[in-house]
Structures are given as C-alpha cells and as structure tokens.
Amino acid sequence: MTVTGQRYEARGYPRHRLDSGQSLLVIAAGLLLVASVAGIAVGGLIDVSTAVAFGGLIAFGELLRLNLPGDREAAPIAGAGALAYALLVRVQDHPAHQGMQQVVAVTAIGMLIGALPHLAVGRPARLHAMAGRLVAVAVAAVIFRPLAGHAVIGGHWWTALPVMASLVILAWLVEVVIAALVRTDALRARYRVALADELRVQLPLGVAIGASALLMAFAAEVMGLFAVAVFAAPLLVTQVALRRFAGIRATYLQTVRALARVTEIGGYVEAGHSARVSKLAVAMGRELGMPEAALLELEYAALMHDIGQLSLRDPIPGGATVLVTREEQRRIAEYGAEVIQQARVLDAVADIVRRQSDPARPAGRDPAPPLSSRIIRAANAFDDLVGSSAEPSRAGAAVGRLRLDTASEYDPDVVEALSRLVERGSV
C-alpha cells in the first residue's frame, strides 16, 4: 500500500462495508416490520377503512415506482401516502387513532403488495431502497403518533403545520442520508460527495412529496379519504415526466456510447478504446471526489474524446494519439470540440475535449486544463499503453511510465488516483 493509499484510509472512508451495511439496513427494516405486524396482531387494527385506503395508495405508488438518473429508485406516491398516514390527525370528524406500529405495518404491507407485480415480471425488488423508505416513514410515525391526539396539534393549523412540516423534512433527510450511505458503499464514492449529490438530485421530488403528504393529511380532515387521491395527481404528472426524462437520459448515454464507436468502426482507434477510457475516467473522477454532474460530463467527454480523428483522411496506425505530434493532437482535439459544440448543449464537454491534449502543467502563463481534461489525458495514455490486455504487470508498468511524466505532462494527483484503482484491481 502506498502512502497516498494510507492517507485515503486514514481519512475514514471505510471500504468493505458494502454488503454488511446494506444487509444491516434491510435487517433493521425487517425487524421493524415484524415488530409492528406482531403489535397489530396482538392489539388489532384500528380505523380499518382509513388503513385500507392509505395501504392501497401506498401499494399503488410502489407499483408505479420509477428509476431516476444515476440508478436511483423512487416511489413518490407511496412515499407521500405513507407520510400522510403517519401525520394524519383526523378524517373528517373522526380523530385518527392509529399508532406508530400500525403506520409501519400498513406502509410495509402496502409496499410489499405493490412490489409483488414487479417480482412477478422478473424485476427484482431493491430491498435497500424499500428499507430506506420504510425507516424514514417509521421515524416520522414514531415522533408524531404520540402527539397526534394532543390538543396543540389538533387545534390550529399554525401549531400543527410547523410540527408536521419539520417531520416531513426530517423523514426526507433520513431517507437521503441512508441512500447516500448505500451509494458510498456501492460506488466507492466519498460520503460527503455522495450526500451532496443525493441532496441535489432528491430535492425537487422531495419537496413535491412532502407538500403532497401535508396536503393529503390536511385534506382528509375536510374532504375525507377521497381527497387523498386528488392530491396524488400532480405527483403522477411529475412521475411520468421524470420517468421519460430518465428514459431519454439513458438513451442519450447509450447513443453517445454507440456513436463514439464510429471511430473504431472507421479504423481510427482500437476496438473498445472509447468505452474503456470513459469507464476508467469516470472511476478516476469518482476516486478524486468529483460530483455526479461533473462525472456525467466527464463520461460524455471521454466517450467522444477521439471524435476529432474523423477529420483525418487516413487513420493513425492503431489510433494511438500519444504517438503523433503535439500540434496534430491539438488539431484533432480542436476539431472534436467543434463537432461537440455544434450540439449547442454540451459546451462544457466540448471544452474538456478541446483541452485534453494540453499538458497538465503548461509552460508559460497558460491556465491548466480542467481536471476532467487531465483525467482523460491520463486515461487515454494509459489505455494506449495497456490496450485491452488484462495483464496486471502491464498496467503497473503503464502507471509507472505515466508517473515519470508527472513533472509536466500528467497531473500527479490524477496518476495517483489511477494507481490506486490499478492496485485495487478495479481497472
């Protein structure tokens, strides 16, 4: 283990907690479920019609769960329904008496019922995501259910609303923190970066879910249980739009991946080069603590970094851009950037591609290229040296060669990140 590797450990990014952390979460959620169902079995179900209505809404929402960009799962309608059930004070003239155990049991059973059709068609349930959602609801229920009968809460909106709104925010934070922990383990990201990404991605949907939950809880007071369904409508619209957004985002990535291969088909670069460089670059970026949005730009740029070679009439033998002159490399990068810039929406990506052939520490007063460009430069050189070979010794030798050039050509931090990845065997 190198010095940098130790520093990495010492900063407290524990590594092999991947399975244990997730299973701990799932076990905790399972215990919650068992305890609450047992409690209901002993004490009996209170306010059956309300329980069935909210359980049905939760099951429906779980059935409609969606995948967000970045391999995330969300079930907005189920989440809002469960939170509303936890925060329910009154259904028209009847005070709501359900205890926290009943809230957890109804939520869990609703979620399981909604997950069944997914299982039936062969989409496995993501237990850790469901567990995270259940724990978040349980936190809100544990705090609010004892208060629900209290005169202060039952009296006026200006006392009830702040309490309920804070609980909604708390539940959201719990879910986000859990999700960030799971991602840290799964992707070897840094926790702080993962949490910031998670907060950013989940915020709009979280706001909509929280507001809808509050609306449902209050509307049940005036309009009864039917109103609950009405307030799920905006969430449904949001969900449809987000699903299509995630779909187009996925297609986008697939298309760029596919079109990046035209350089391979045309004989300009070795087969699989773009895919390998982009995978490596993203891993390096994550190792260096880049946030998710920047990683996406890095991935696009890495996939298209060789698109400029299309301007060459005759492919460079073997596509090794390290073998041609600096001027030639610049020209290719510049042309690639121009192609990307024509899309008018990827200017940052174009800039990364443009600066990819610049040395990490340029002579004179030129500003250093962006981190993403430095990463692509190193990843590209590494792949040109190693190719598709799986030999560890070759990878080690390649890192060693890059390290020799860290005085000007390659960014030392970037090369060290690469070296850690190679050591770990994740290249």
Added chain:
Amino acid sequence: MGKLSRVAWLYIAAVVTAATVVVACGPYGGVDWAQVITLGLLLAASESTATLLRSRSLAWSSSSVASLAAVVLAGPAGAALVACCTLLGIRRGPSPMQRLFNTAMYALSAYLAGEVYLLFGGHVGTPGPSSFPGIIGPYAAATVTHVAVNFALLQVVFWLAGEPSSAATGLNLKLLLTDLGYGALGVLIAALWKVLGPFTPVLVLIPLFVARWAVAQFAAQQRAYEATVSALCQAVETKDFYTRGHSERVSKGSVMIAKEIGMRTERVEAIRLAGMLHDVGKLGVPTAVLQKSGKLTDDEYAAVQLHPMRGLDIVRDIGFLDEALAGIMHHHERIDGRGYPMGLAGDEIPEFARVLSVADAFDAMTSTRSYSHARPVADAIAELRKWAGKQFDPAFVDAFVAAIDRDGWKGPEPVPDATAGADVAVPPPAPPPNGTASNGTPSNGTASSGTPSNGAPLITESL
C-alpha cells in the same frame, strides 16, 4: 398588437370601464381581507410565471386558480378584486395598455363566474366538511363561466385588432382543458382554507410547480439529445464531402412519410432517429470508395454493401425500438428482392426500412453526389414513381409525394463546385491550426438546413 382601430379602442375602454364599475361597487360585506390579500399575491405570482404560447401574442398562466378560489371564499366582487392583482404581476412583455386590458378581462371573468356560482346556489365563505359534495355543481358552473368569458373577451380583441387567425390558434382545445383542470384546484384551495389558512395556496402550488419543472426538464433533455445526435451524425458525414446534411434530410423525409401514413408518435420519434443514423455504417467504407466518381469494382461494391450491417453494429446497443434497428439494417433492400444485404422482398422488408429507402433515394437524387449532379424535385418524384413497386413501396412513395406537395421540400445547399471536392482531403470544417477559432460557431453550413442559397436551381417550395 400593432396599431389599433377606433372600434378596438372603444372595446378595450368598455371592458376596462365595466371592470372598474364592478370592482368599485362591491359589495364587500363579510369579506375576509386576509384571504383577499393572500389570493391576490398568489395571482400576481402565477401571472409573473406565465408561459408565452407559440403565437407569442398570447401567454398562459395559472392565475385562474386564485380567482376561482376567491369566488368561493369572497364572492363575485371579492373575486374581481383579487383578479385586479394581475396588474402587480412582474412580467416583461405586455405594454401598459395590454396589462390594463388583461386585468380588466380577468376581473370581469371572475365577477361573472362569482355571479354564476351564486345563481347555481353556491354559498360564499370558507367551506367546511358539510359543504361537500354540494359545492361541486355551482363551482363547476363558475369554472366553465370563467374560462368561457376569458376566451370570449380575448377572441374579440384579437378579432378587432385584426390579428391574423394564427394568434388565435394558440387558444386550442388542449389549453381550454388545462384551464378547466387548473380551475378545479381553486375549490381545493377554498376547501383547505379552514385547516391550512393562508398556507393553502403555497402547499397546493408546490407539487404543481415541481410537475412543471419535471416536464420542462424532460423537454430540455430531449432537445439536447436530438441536437447531440445531429451533431455527431454531421461529424460522420464530413468523411464524405457530398453527403453533408444527408442524414438530417433523410430523417426529415422519413418523418414526413411516417406522419402522412399516421404512425404513432413514439414510432415517428424512432424513425426520426433511424433516419439520422441510417448511414453511420459508411464510416467503415474507405473514403476513396465513397468519393469515387467512376464505376465501382466488385470488391468496392462489396465494401459499400456492408455498410448497413456495420451501421447496425454501431447502433445495436441504443435502447430504441427494434424497428429502428431493422430499418437501418434493411434500408437498401428493394421491393423486388434485388437489394442488399439480405435480398428481402415485398412485405418481408420492415416498414421502417421501406420508409427510409424512399427518403434516402429521394435525397440522393436531389443532391449532388460524386457520381451524379443534383436533379430537380419534380424529376426525382417522377423517378420515385417510376421505380415504385420495383425498388420502393408504392404506398410510401404516394405518401411522400403528398407530403412534399403540401409542405414543400428543402434540399441541400448546392455544392460550391463539384470538382472542388476531389482534392479536399479534410473537408471545410477542417480545424484551424491553433486554437483561435475555439469559440466555434459551426464552421460548415450543416448545422441547420438553413435557407436555400440563391441560384439554387433545384429547390422548390411548392405549396
């Protein structure tokens, strides 16, 4: 609105006067002023976030939500007063006169909606649990009235101002339905007032704003996607100087055919992509062969015949409809079975491929290639008809011709000099020697189909 006639001025004055009278006369007995102020702020906020409609002389906002909630909570005059907060909306665009008219129009719509609400037996005041479901009938009538009066007042002003009917086409059925749907929210706001007080509008509108945000995100992502695919396809085309803009035009032509024969929207989108990507496989064909002006040798022809399969290799992993993949793979098949790569015939050829082959051949004929000069649209149509049933599916040829007759066809910009292509190794978008042109406006003309250059003899805009 440009210069207005005297009648139009009189009309606007009448609307403003009527609104002023209504607001001035009240009655305001029993009105909760906190409610009126909250709803007025809500209305001003929705008016400030109005979206401009396509015709650009119309904008749509969700302000009717506040007016209609006020109908229930504060009665006709209170609703009219709330509607007057349109004046407070922060939105660039409307002139003071337009702003005044908009305000008066909303005030009158709200007032009349309030009267209709009373007429149908609605009660003014904060509704409680006992108000449901009795309130729904009168409220529905009020909503319809609000939308109808708003629509009518607008139509008349456009008519008097002599705006072309194109401005009024913005007022389509979908918009009216959206308005009615948003109107329904008003009753929810009114109903929740008892338990949530002035926070009601905030809470009700948050999920709606997030929904609008999500829809906008989706639309932006889709535009970004299309722009990126188009830019990458152009990069591929630079290899063959003569085929610039070909993919984009084939895509456009295929979409014209697809729409003409009534394909579903998702399939139209898929064929748009398929048209864009149908020739990516040409990257595998040596440049010298692509640009050869003489007859191809057997080996060279074999290399060309491989390109649909290579294209399929590239796009196989993109998650769009399998149909699009089949279209790319088979776009050089012929109805009589003499095409490549499989020699399929008739209905064996996937529908997408039959569509693409018509648009592909048409664009090839109307643009200059290394082996031929561009031909006029009329000639190309005649040629399509001649080969319908042999090379092309006659149904799609008919659909394409019908679409071109109606919408016209924008061909390529002419190649400056057909001989110039021969010695240009790197075509015009060649990178500058250093980074000077780095703020890269597209240096070749293919970014958009652009305007047809003058002197282009082949471009027709038949109507």
